[in-house]
Amino acid sequence: MTLIIVLASKDSVYVSCDFRLTDGSTGRTLQDNAHKLINAASPLHSTLIGVTGVAVLDSMPTGEWIARKVYENPTPPPLAAIIESLQDAQSALNKISDRKLRRHTFVVSSMIGNRPSIALVSNFERFVKGRIQRLDNALDELIVTTIRPRGPQIHITGASDAVSISEKSTLVSLIKRRSPEDEIQHAIAEVNVAASERSTTVSSGCTIGSIHSNGQGTIRPMVTEAQSGDFLPPDSLESLKAHGLQIVPAVNALGERAPLRLVGVTMARSITSPGQIRQQLKRDPKNAELWNNYGAQLAREGKFDEAISAYEKAIELSPNFVTPIANLAQQLWINKKNLEAAEARYSEAIAKTAPDVPSWISSSFAQFYDVALGDVPRALRLHEQAATDTSYPLAKARLGEFLARQLGENARGNLLIAEAETSAPLDPNVLILAGRSARNQTADLNVALNYAQRAAVLDPSNIEALRESADLLLLIGDARASIYYYRRLLKRDRNNAHIIGNFGLALLICRRPHLAIRNLSRAASLQPGNPNTLINLAAALWVNRQSNDAVAALNAGLKMGPAPEIELEAIAMLEIATQSDRQRQDRISELINSGVHAYGMTVRSMAQKKSTSARARIEKIANVIEGKVLPTW
Structure with missing residues (x-):
């Protein structure tokens, strides 16, 4: 059997699974190295899957079977598809004639957006009025029942009788008080140890995972001496394999291979909707990081005034938090054209982080000095300072573009951009600069367009990627396709004279002169000197x-x-x-x-x-x- 503890609130879900496999007929311990908690997180949702019941499905350990279901497709599946794939276990379960031995439950704990969800995929357990109810014998199908926690609660399956009422109350009080994650995880581990002393079907070690409405989470194996040798969860192995990676074990002086053991997993999922972040702010209105993230998402949607207000609120709450200071500087420069205020904010961010200025701030300030103020020496100094950070390839790409454009150092500039692309082939901003570099070297607009469109696919809200794609399509002669990108741009930036003007030209080329005149006239009024x-x-x-x-x-x-x-x-x-x-x-x-x-x-x-x-x-x-x-x- 297994002990699965699910502790939940409207903001967090904690899940623990022990490591023991037992013989269903005799109760004899088979092993204490079983992986029963699988990480199925994706950009769409944070999900942990625990399992109790049958140890082997389709001739493989159940944990491995789950991991393969989750990672068999290169595209991360939505939660509904994961739950549906778990129901495929029914054919293997029905081969077990004894209905008691066939009893099986997947516990799927998720955070979709910022709302928690707990689902039972089971042939003998289900949620009824928010509580788990059991049948003595398994049914012939795996049924899905779901709850959405709105307050502190605990649900236990497997060896549930091994956990006392007082232990349940203690755990619920911890999540109710919003105790630190580490404190709650250790408290669950202690309950698991106590349960192992009452039930021979539960190991003293366990894996504990947590997922939170802010997109963050962790997984920690609380191992004991019983978990010996290699100890890598199948989901970690499948994830590495999907990315073409493998872990090479260390070898000591005697040529002996060291065991590979998972220490922990840290998860982060971006909460991309301003609506989701607003829900977070209702719960935590004094969180400066949330206000900064809110501003960033508003800016991506073209709501620049609201973004500036959000950044200002973040700074008010945490005056030394430099991220919103630098973000505000960029907005004041690009969208408000207030160069004096922008320079003051950039200088403030630099002063508060000196001498260890984050490279992304130096790089952004360098762009400001270059494009806004035309101060080439200062821009060069900041670009070179930022580009020394090997963990931030975009800074190197920006330096390369600057050297080629401002100083005529094409060979060095193109080399730096190529190195940045090698280091960060999926960074949309690096790809945009790589496309410009390729265009300068070959004058081939189609090559540059390929880079821009790849960047737009990787980040559909990236204004530079959309703009580059639209402008290049227009230059190539595909005005109809460029209109698609200009319309997407105008949803994010309704008052950009360049975008409106080129949109008008594309409409003209597509034989729509009346609409072209309307848009070009508006562009001329927004930028009368163009x-x-x-x-x-x-x-x-x-x-x-x-x-x-x-x-x-x-x-x-x-x-x-x-x-x-x-x-x-x-x-x-x-x-x-x-x-x-x-x-x-x-x-x-x-x-x-x-x-x-x-x-x-x-x-x-x-x-x-x-x-x-x-x-x-x-x-x-x-x-x-x-x-x-x-x-x-």
Whole structure:
């Protein structure tokens, strides 16, 4: 038999399983090394599965059978799929003719979001009005019953009679008082030891797992001398195998192999929904870490003012907690354009952590000095300082991008980015920089797009990954696909002039000039000094037969003194929208001969609803500014 203790509240679940296997017919101890508590945690849920009953299923130990069910697919299964897979044990159980020996229960304790759940998957036990009820003999099917704890409670299966009423009360009082995790786990271990002295079917050692509504949890084997030799749970082995890893045992001077033993497991699952974090804050409103996490999630959803308020609350609660200080600095810079306040907050974060400044703060501050203030020497110093941290490959990638872009050190920069990608192949921000590096080296937009889209898959809320994917698709010529990404971006950042403007251009290319004009006009009002937006708006107005407004927009854009490639594009569009002008043609030739080129997509959009000859002329001019053909007027 087994002793499974489940201690729960609305915030936490603790589960313990002992290690003993006994002969169901004779009660004789078979072994004290059985693994009966399996970790089935995933990004979707925190789950611990305990088992009491039949020791072997389908010719393998039941713990191993559970672990294989959990890890047989490369994608972490949802909780419902795990429970359904446990019911597959019924075919093996039905081969046992004695219905008493067939009795079997899986106890599935989970945290879904921030709500606890306890399920019995059993052929003889079930929850009835919040309590476990038993049948003497097993049924022919494994039935699922579930409860959702809303207050302190304890449930025991297996050798439940071996635990006294006073011991149960003690454990419940501990979780009711929100005692520290370590104190509760040791108290459960002591109850397990006491139970082993009353029942020969329970070992004095046990494994105890805990899962909490904040996404954290631990597993601790409370081993004794009876648990000798290798002691690795099957779930740990299956997880390592799924990632292509294995543990190599140490060998002493005599060539003797040291045993492999699990010391403990620490789990962390990100609570990604602001709604879930709000529930946490109701329970713990003075938790600065929760307020910081709340701000981070709000920022990912584009709720920047609310994010700033959350960061400020975290700082109010814990003035020396530098994470929200640095996060607030970034928001003040990027979304509020308050550079003075941002610099003050960054400096505060640096001062409070000196001399051991976290590399992610140094790296973020370096970006601020580079992009916002144009202070290259300070940015270089901070980038190099952050990049010394080998545990933070993104800092190395950022340094590489900076060296290539600002100092022209392409070889060194590209090498640093490649090293960062090797160290962190699944970091979306590293992949974005690797894509830019590849684009600079090969001018292949498709390679860069592949990196950006991989980053967007890894982190669907990553604004840079979505923006990079959208912009590259637009440049490649797949405006329809770019619209998908721009719409996702606009759900997170409704007032970004760049995103709105490019969304408008994509709509124009997809022959939706009215919507294009609406979005490009809004982008121009949000960023009135951007000549590129005015030039794209001019193309939309031209297609919409508002030719005078189109010419006015082009001339207004040119008066802003745009970059040479934007000037080239605008002059080419004027050559289409007005009568040919020799002076204008000479300026186009001058720019092209000096090495200036422009993307021709906006020019090509002006061919909509035009005659065959007009479309041919527009295509020729687009090819000229792209450098595909020489200008011949």
